[in-house]
Amino acid sequence: MSLVVENLTIDHGAIRAIDNVSFTVPSGQLAAVIGANGAGKTTLLRTLSGLKESKSGNATWNGNSILGKRAEDLARTGIMHVSDGKSVIAELSVKENLALAGLWRKDKKDVALATDEVVELFPILGQRMSQTAGSLSGGERQMLAIGRALIARPKLLLLDEPSLGLAPLIIEQIFQTIKALVNKTDLTVLLVEQNAMGALKIADEGIVLNLGTVVAVDSAQSLLNDPAVRAAYLGF
C-alpha cells in the first residue's frame, strides 16, 4: 500500500507545472513535499486527488492508478485531500461541515464514532458545533478541515499547506496531531508545506521540489542536515 508516482508531468495552462516527477511514499509514512512558492506543490496534490488532469506519467496508490479518475470517486476509496485556503464551507455549520465526509458512507455507526474521535482530537470543534464555519478562526478552520477528512477514515491523506496563515503555537499543535495520527494508525500522509522546517521535523521522508522538478528525495533527517537544503529552505 504505497503511493508511487512515476514520471508525472502536469501542465497548468501554458506552463509546465510539474515536470517528470517521481517518488514513492511507503505505507504508513509521512512524506513532506517542500519547495518555494510556485514549485508546483499544490498542482501536484490537485492532480493526485483528481481535481486536475495530468499530461503524462503514472501515479498509483495500492497498485491502482489514481490518474484520470473523478475526485469524488478517489475520495470514496480513502484518498482525502485537504486543500489549502482552509477548505471548509463557510456558510455551513461546523456540524454540517463534518457531516460532509460521512454523507456517502453506509456505515453510519462508524461515522458517528469517527465524529466523536475527531471531537476528542480537536475539542474546540465540539464547542462550536452549531456555529457557521465562517465564524471560526484560521486555526480552528484548519482543524475542522482535517477533522472532516478523518471522518472518512482515509488511508492516504493529502495535506496542502496546513500551516498557512496560522500562529506558530497552532502550527505546532497541528503538526504534532498529524504526526501522532501517522504513528498510531496506518495512515499515509503526503504533506505539502512551505514551512519546510516544521514539515521535515515530523516527516519520515522529504521530497524537495523546485520549479516543478524533483531536486532531492531523501529521509527527512538527511535533508534537515543537508547544507544545500538548509541554505535554500531552512534559512540557515
Added chain:
Amino acid sequence: MLTSLSSGAIYALMSIALVLVWRSTRVINFAQAGQAILTTYIGYEAVTRSGSYWVGLICAVISGALLGAGIDRFFMRPIFKRVNSGPIVMIAPVVATLALLGIIQAVIGFIWGLSYQIIEAPISTDGLNIFGSIIAFSPFNLMVLIAVTLSMILLTILFQKTNIGLALRASAYAPEIAKLSGIRVDAVRTLGWALAGAAGGLAGMLYIPGSNLYPNAMDVLLVFGFIAAVIGGLDSLFGAVAGAMILGFAVNFSASYISYKLVFPTAFLILILVLLIKPKGIFSSSKGRKD
C-alpha cells in the same frame, strides 16, 4: 390585494426554480419557461385523457422533474464539457438555454399548434363570498397559496434537514470541497435541476387555469420569476419567495391603481432599482457570494 398573494405565489415557484438552478450550476436557466410550458402541455394531455385535473398535475410535476434532469444530464453537461476555452465560455450557457427555449417552443408548436387551449381549474375560480360580499379571491387562489406554501415547506425541510439537502447545499456553495468529501456533485446537480423542473411544472399547472395555454404563455412568468429572484437575491430560496411576493404586490398595485398596461415597465423599474441599490438582492446574506 389578496390576488397579489396568489400571483406572487406562482412567481415564487418560477423564481425558486431559477434560484435552484443558479445555485447548483451558476446558470440562469432561461429555458425554464420552456420546460414549464412543455410539462404543462403534458399535464394538459393527461387532463384531457383522464378527465382529472389532479392526474394532470401529478403528470406535470413528474415530467417536469424528468425533463429537468434530462436537460442537465444530456444538454448542459456536454455543453460545459465542450465549451471550455475562449471568451465564449461566459455566454455559452446563457445562449444555450435561450436556444433550448426556442427549440422547446417550436416543438410545442409542431405538436400542439399555436391556438389557445384551456385547462379547467379543479375548483371554483369565482370570488369567495365572505360575510355577504364577494372578494377578489377564489377557492382556486387559496389552493394555489396552499400548494406553494406546502412546496416551500417541503423544499426547506429537504434542504435543511436531510443529507441530500446538505449535499445539494455543499455542492452549490463549494463544489470542489464537496467533491473532495466524496459527494457526487454531478448527480446532485442533476437533482437540483429535477427539483427546479418539478417546480416549473407545478407553476404551470397552477397558472394556466387562470389564463390560456399556448407556447409562449409562460414567458411572462420567466421575466417575473427572474426579477423576483434578483430582488430576493439569487442565492437565497427564501429571498426568491420574498422577492416574488413583493413583486406580486407591486405588479397588482400598478395594474389596479396606475394602469394595467404599465405592468411590465413597473416590474422593470423595480428590477433596476434593486440592481442599483442592492445588487445582491434584498435578502442576501452579508457573506454574499460573488457572481
Added chain:
Amino acid sequence: MLKGSATKKRLFGFIILGWILLLISDRIGELRQYQGAFVAMYTLAIASIILLTGYSGQLSLGHSALMAVGAYAGALSINNFKLHPVIALVIAVLIAGIFGLLLGYAAARLSGPYLAGTTLALAVSLPTIANQFPVLGGEQGLVFDIGTPPARFGEDFSQYQWFFWISCLSALIMIWFLVNLLSSRYGREFRALRDNPTAAQLAGLNIGRQKALAFSLSAGIAGLSGGLLVMLISGVSPSAFPLSLSFLLLAGAVVTGVYSLKGVIIGALVLVAIPEIAESVVSRIGGSEGFTTSLPGFMVSSLLILAVLFAPNGPGHLLHKKSTLNIKDNSREGNK
C-alpha cells in the same frame, strides 16, 4: 496608430462594395431588392450585438427594445416634427444612442446573467409603453414613410430599390465607421474590457465609462437598424419588436462568430434566408399551421445550438487548428 494605408484601403473597399451593390440592384427583381434591404438592416443589427457582446463582453437581450427606440424616434420626427426622412434616421441613431448611454451606465455594474435577464426584462417591457401613451400610437402604431424615390431616377426605379439603396448606404456608412472604430484604440479597450476587466482597470481604463460607451454605440447602431426596419414595413408598432427579435439577432451573431465583424453579412443572410427555406420545406412536405409558424424558430434555435457546440468562437475558428497545447480552462473547475 496605423492610419494611412490600412484605413485608405478599407475606405476604398467599402466604396467598391457600394458600387457593386448599386450595380446589382438594377439587375435583381423587386423581391430580392426588398430582401437585400432586410439583409442590410440585419447586418447593422447584428453588428451592434457583435460590438456589445463580442467586443466589450456584455450580453444583451434587449436590442429589440433599442431598435424600437430608434424606430419610434424616427417615426415621430417624420410625422410630428415634419423632418426629412434622412434626418429622421440620424435622429433615430442619436436618440437610441443616448438611451443606450443611460442604460449602459446603469448596466455597467451588471455582469453575465444579471445583465442578460435585465435586458430581457427591458425587451419585454419597453414596447408596452407604446400602449400607454397615445402619441406613440398604441397597438396600431405609427406610420413610417420614407417617401418615394426621387423622380430623376426614372420610372423603373421601384420603391423597393429605393429601400435597398437607403438600407445599404446606411449600413455601409455605419459599418465602415464601426470597423474603423474597432481597429482603433477603442476596439482594443473594449476587448480588454471583455477579456480581463481587472487588468484593464489597473491599466487606467474607466470600466464604467467604457461599458456605457460600448452600450451607447451599440444602441445607436441598433436604433438605425430599427429605423430601417420600420421603413421597410412602413410603420412602427410594439408588435414589430418582440423579444424573439432580440433572440434572432443574438443567434445571427453567434452563428457567424460573435467575436469578429468579419462574417456579419453572413449572419444577416442566414436570418433572411431561414424563413424562405422554411417556406420551401413546408411547401414540399406540408404541415399544419403550427408547424409552419414554428419552423423558422426551430431552425434558428437549432442552428444556434449547433453553433455553440461546434463553432463557439465562430466558424472561422473551425478552420484554424487548435493550438498545440490543449489548454483546458482550469479556472472553471471551481464552478463545476
